[in-house]
Amino acid sequence: MSELQQTEPQGTERQESGRPVGVLATTAAALLGGAGAAWVIGGVFGGGLARLTAIGGAVLGALIAWASYRTSRPALMQLLAVPAALVAGSLLVLPDSGGDLGELPGFVRDAFEQGGLSTPPIAFDPGWRVIVVVLCTVVVVTGVALAVEFAMPRLALAVPLVVIVGGMLVQPSTGETVTAVVALVFVLAGLGVSYGVRLSQEGVGGGRFEVRRLARGAVVVAVLGAGVAGLSQVGFLYPAGDDDDSFPPQRPGTPPPSDAAVVFEVSEPDGTDHIWRTGVLDVYSVDENAWLTPPYDPDRFVPLPESGAVPGDDGPSPDDAEEAVITVVAGGGRELPVSGDVATLSGVSAQYDPRTQTFQSTGRIADGTEYTVASVAVDRDTLAEAPPSTSEELSEFLAAPEIPALVEQLLLTAPPEADGQYERLQFARTALYENVVAAGSGEPVDVSAERAQDIIVQPGTKASPYEITAADALLARWLGVPSRIGYGYYTEGREPNAEGVVEVRPEDGATWLETYHEGIGWVPQPRSPEQAPPPVEAAPEAERPEVTASEDRALLVYVPTRVQTVRLAYEFVGYWVLVIVPWVLALVLAWVWYPAVLKVLRRGKRRRWAAARGLRERIAVAYADLRDVANDFGIGHPTLTPIQFLDTLRPDREHRELAWLTTRALWGDLARDLRIEDAELAEDLARSVRRRLARAQPLPLRVLAGISRQSLRDPYTREIPNLWPRRRRGPLTAIGSALRGLLRRPATLRAAVVVGLAFFTLGGCSSVVIESGPPDPQRAVQPVVPETVAEFALLRSPSAEQAFTGLADQSLVTDGRVYEIYQGSQRQALLQIAWFKSGIEDRDEAKRQMLASIETGEFVFSRIGEERAYVKEAADANVVVWFAPGDTYYQLVVTRKDLPVEALERILKGLLAYQRGDVHEIVNVREAPPQPDPRLGSPG
Numbered sequence: 001m002s003e004l005q006q007t008e009p010q011g012t013e014r015q016e017s018g019r020p021v022g023v024l025a026t027t028a029a030a031l032l033g034g035a036g037a038a039w040v041i042g043g044v045f046g047g048g049l050a051r052l053t054a055i056g057g058a059v060l061g062a063l064i065a066w067a068s069y070r071t072s073r074p075a076l077m078q079l080l081a082v083p084a085a086l087v088a089g090s091l092l093v094l095p096d097s098g099g100d101l102g103e104l105p106g107f108v109r110d111a112f113e114q115g116g117l118s119t120p121p122i123a124f125d126p127g128w129r130v131i132v133v134v135l136c137t138v139v140v141v142t143g144v145a146l147a148v149e150f151a152m153p154r155l156a157l158a159v160p161l162v163v164i165v166g167g168m169l170v171q172p173s174t175g176e177t178v179t180a181v182v183a184l185v186f187v188l189a190g191l192g193v194s195y196g197v198r199l200s201q202e203g204v205g206g207g208r209f210e211v212r213r214l215a216r217g218a219v220v221v222a223v224l225g226a227g228v229a230g231l232s233q234v235g236f237l238y239p240a241g242d243d244d245d246s247f248p249p250q251r252p253g254t255p256p257p258s259d260a261a262v263v264f265e266v267s268e269p270d271g272t273d274h275i276w277r278t279g280v281l282d283v284y285s286v287d288e289n290a291w292l293t294p295p296y297d298p299d300r301f302v303p304l305p306e307s308g309a310v311p312g313d314d315g316p317s318p319d320d321a322e323e324a325v326i327t328v329v330a331g332g333g334r335e336l337p338v339s340g341d342v343a344t345l346s347g348v349s350a351q352y353d354p355r356t357q358t359f360q361s362t363g364r365i366a367d368g369t370e371y372t373v374a375s376v377a378v379d380r381d382t383l384a385e386a387p388p389s390t391s392e393e394l395s396e397f398l399a400a401p402e403i404p405a406l407v408e409q410l411l412l413t414a415p416p417e418a419d420g421q422y423e424r425l426q427f428a429r430t431a432l433y434e435n436v437v438a439a440g441s442g443e444p445v446d447v448s449a450e451r452a453q454d455i456i457v458q459p460g461t462k463a464s465p466y467e468i469t470a471a472d473a474l475l476a477r478w479l480g481v482p483s484r485i486g487y488g489y490y491t492e493g494r495e496p497n498a499e500g501v502v503e504v505r506p507e508d509g510a511t512w513l514e515t516y517h518e519g520i521g522w523v524p525q526p527r528s529p530e531q532a533p534p535p536v537e538a539a540p541e542a543e544r545p546e547v548t549a550s551e552d553r554a555l556l557v558y559v560p561t562r563v564q565t566v567r568l569a570y571e572f573v574g575y576w577v578l579v580i581v582p583w584v585l586a587l588v589l590a591w592v593w594y595p596a597v598l599k600v601l602r603r604g605k606r607r608r609w610a611a612a613r614g615l616r617e618r619i620a621v622a623y624a625d626l627r628d629v630a631n632d633f634g635i636g637h638p639t640l641t642p643i644q645f646l647d648t649l650r651p652d653r654e655h656r657e658l659a660w661l662t663t664r665a666l667w668g669d670l671a672r673d674l675r676i677e678d679a680e681l682a683e684d685l686a687r688s689v690r691r692r693l694a695r696a697q698p699l700p701l702r703v704l705a706g707i708s709r710q711s712l713r714d715p716y717t718r719e720i721p722n723l724w725p726r727r728r729r730g731p732l733t734a735i736g737s738a739l740r741g742l743l744r745r746p747a748t749l750r751a752a753v754v755v756g757l758a759f760f761t762l763g764g765c766s767s768v769v770i771e772s773g774p775p776d777p778q779r780a781v782q783p784v785v786p787e788t789v790a791e792f793a794l795l796r797s798p799s800a801e802q803a804f805t806g807l808a809d810q811s812l813v814t815d816g817r818v819y820e821i822y823q824g825s826q827r828q829a830l831l832q833i834a835w836f837k838s839g840i841e842d843r844d845e846a847k848r849q850m851l852a853s854i855e856t857g858e859f860v861f862s863r864i865g866e867e868r869a870y871v872k873e874a875a876d877a878n879v880v881v882w883f884a885p886g887d888t889y890y891q892l893v894v895t896r897k898d899l900p901v902e903a904l905e906r907i908l909k910g911l912l913a914y915q916r917g918d919v920h921e922i923v924n925v926r927e928a929p930p931q932p933d934p935r936l937g938s939p940g
Contacts, residue, residue, distance in 0.1 A: 036186030061140030
């Protein structure tokens, strides 16, 4: 049955003909435009599978859009287009997920995180397949919905055109001409079809006319496409662009910390290389003094054959290779860890980069992926016999700054037996690793020629593992040996577990030198410094870093001071806004939507009221519900009679029958002879007309009608229940009217503003002053501090304690102690102990101000072992505060952000256990000294 629609007022004209839009032809126009958009979207990716997938998504969208208008609720079915596209996209990734659809969110997340749209073409990973299908489906469905809703067939191409324009901005230069021509053909074809829909609306032409028109349009489109393709060849429309699609070399970023305990597992025979390469840095920028990543070029990757043999003439022979089986435990990326000189890689679909000798999987690596790597180890004698490389292609791997004088002097001191290039390199590397001392983390930093000279020739120079490798690679280039930095994992010394498997963990991450040798290729040459870092206990105090904000932002000394705080009005307002806004939003939503709830309650009350009175009342209630719904939609007026109301809607048999039945039952000949069948018929007719009237309205109008108060304030009749109170003027109403009248006067309004500002700036302020008396060291309890806790050493820092002395007058504490906590040669944390002054009136307020002044955010009440503490995660540090019983003193530990939580817990548990006198296995002392009783304030 057709839906009811409101008749148009006289004197207005429709932009389109009164005939409805042809859904099938409009869908065809949207499909053609969507196919153009799909062609452009697919061009961003490499290969033809992307375009085929995108066009499939457009076809799916066209089918959903066309089928939606074959149902009674097209809007609902169109909303289901996204779930349907997700289902279709998930079917495309089933082969990569191993049948586990739980991997789908990970695929999509990886696609967004890896990016690459700025340098197309990009790999058509499984996540992109889902995104492309959903996008193309939504484009077509949205185009059809717009065209049908507004009766404008040309709107079917609006959304596809936007996608086409945006997609052309990120097209690869090698195929942008063909992409533009094909997209133009699709758009012109879609315009031709949409124009035919417009003509059919106006009643122009017929079947033969339409066929001739489409044939002529096809010829025009073909001529225009050929013309555009021809002009593009002479550079008129599409000037020749740079064919280089590679990423330029970039600075290496710091990898994010891994949450995985084990990254992958290796089952390898004895003697297999312990190097597992995932990438290299082979470009040195003299201007930036930095090692950079190699340029990324997607055309450089070579698919591995089914045999897994690595392509290339100088690759190692598989006959001499030893195999290792790798099982990925924590997948998600694409890089495949491989050993040094790979002969074959099998068990996973991968591609090979001849420049970097790295491997990537063609899709996202799932957890549990297993593959086999066969590699060949190269001995020292073979490297020594290799002749120097003379290939010009390797000249870029010799780029380096001018050799420093001290390094050049070192090379001149090489013994006579070091006559070959390889022997001279090993002599210089021996000097480097004998002089340098490893210290710090392995984060990538700039390494200039001067810094490399210090690392190579100055004994005792401290350098991070990355700096050592960077200097090592520069040293090789100064000797004329092509070199680069390899990075990945190094598992030498790692014992296999009971199953004979070596577990590779994030802490096994490493960098090493790789050199090129003629006839052999790139060979990793890992090496470790021969000098261990000096023990912490022997480190001179003058060499320890000062604890100041300028030198070490992560580790600061916090001194609580006596302050006078003024809380202005905006602080109160800000606090109460955070408290009240959720409730205000809830009240606003309730105020907006309660008319809808009230109408439902009203309908139920009316039916019960009518059922208790008789048939005439049932008919009146049924018809009144219809008229109230029309009133909310703004159709008609409550004063119109049922017969007059017929003229406001298009002719409808059920509506006419209901109007006459209501009129005769309430005011005519049926009033005295009503039967129950009449009441049931009136209710059925009213329900049908009411529902079809609502369906004919757009969805936004339905929502507005649902929350409208119009039918509540001005119902069709007040003779039946309405549940909306009539206004009555009472005392509160009079007071409100008087206040509104006063506020309308400008003078009164200005006075109210002045009073409010005065209240918030003066009366809204509060002062909090903490008075403290003179220092009373006799009451201070001295907590003892061990020399070592687990692998951490605690050294007192008098220089850092000067912060308490400098703020003695304003401080809330008598004095403080600061201990630096070292792990090896790396300072990881500060322990700060301070005693509150006697005479503080409100210690709780003092504690609150102290906690509030440390960094930003809120402390979280937590428990360290058996002790209660306050914990806060700041931007670049973690802070833990423990207050002694009676709040006589506190202990504060501030650690670096990268210190694991487990290590922090070991420090705190061991420290507090030692101070309690408990025997604790992680405190490296035999016996704890007697402890004072903090409750008594004197030795126990």
